[in-house]
Amino acid sequence: MNPYIDIVIRSICVYFFMVIALRIFGKKELSQLNASDIVLILLISNAVQNAMVGSDISLEGGIIAAFSLFLVNFIFKKTVNRSAFLSQLVQSKPEILIHDGIIDFKALSRLDITSDELDEVIREHGLENYKHVKLAMFEINGSISVISGNDNLIQTKHKRIHKSLS
Numbered sequence: 001m002n003p004y005i006d007i008v009i010r011s012i013c014v015y016f017f018m019v020i021a022l023r024i025f026g027k028k029e030l031s032q033l034n035a036s037d038i039v040l041i042l043l044i045s046n047a048v049q050n051a052m053v054g055s056d057i058s059l060e061g062g063i064i065a066a067f068s069l070f071l072v073n074f075i076f077k078k079t080v081n082r083s084a085f086l087s088q089l090v091q092s093k094p095e096i097l098i099h100d101g102i103i104d105f106k107a108l109s110r111l112d113i114t115s116d117e118l119d120e121v122i123r124e125h126g127l128e129n130y131k132h133v134k135l136a137m138f139e140i141n142g143s144i145s146v147i148s149g150n151d152n153l154i155q156t157k158h159k160r161i162h163k164s165l166s
Contacts, residue, residue: 003056004064011052011068018048019076023090091140098136098146111138122146 052065080086095107097118108118122130125146130136135147 003054004060007053007056007061007064008068010054011065012072014048014052015069015072015076018044019090094140095138096135097138097144098130098133100135101131101133103130107138113138113144118144 053061080090095104095111097104097107097111097113103115103118108115118130118136121144122128122133122136125148127133127146127148132148133146137145139145
């Protein structure tokens with residue numbers, strides 16, 4: 001087999017492995033990087049480099065691997081945007097974290113978001129605490145969007161939002 005075709009096939013396999021791994025390990029990992037996450041990304045890139053180019057350390061091999069990744073990413077995004085099935089498979093739906101000042105603790109737990117992380121995002125949006133939040137959504141890209149409410153929002157004790165897993 002042509003060594004460059006081998007690089008293309010290896011690169012495409014690594015790409016899809018990474019897409020699946022990120023889907024399994026969660027979108028939160030993409031939007032909230034800390035030092036250990038950056039180290040992980042650097043180590044993963046080093047680990048998969050050899051899987052993509054093998055023993056070929058030439059400039060051409062690296063360019064072919066990079067081009068293959070750009071091309072498969074472009075095609076994959078176009079395909080996902082046109083296919084409802086693939087879109088649902090690859091991208092999860094936005095989830096409500098806070099509604100009218102009431103925190104959905106089940107959603108936070110399921111998404112592995114700590115109350116400290118949620119508090120930080122609320123403060124970043126200029127609000128003092130969750131009671132002032134009309135709506136906080138965990139978006140499909142891993143970010144949390146916050147819409148402020150009025151000052152009269154009060155949380156009812158033990159009342160939580162129950163979101164179905166549909």
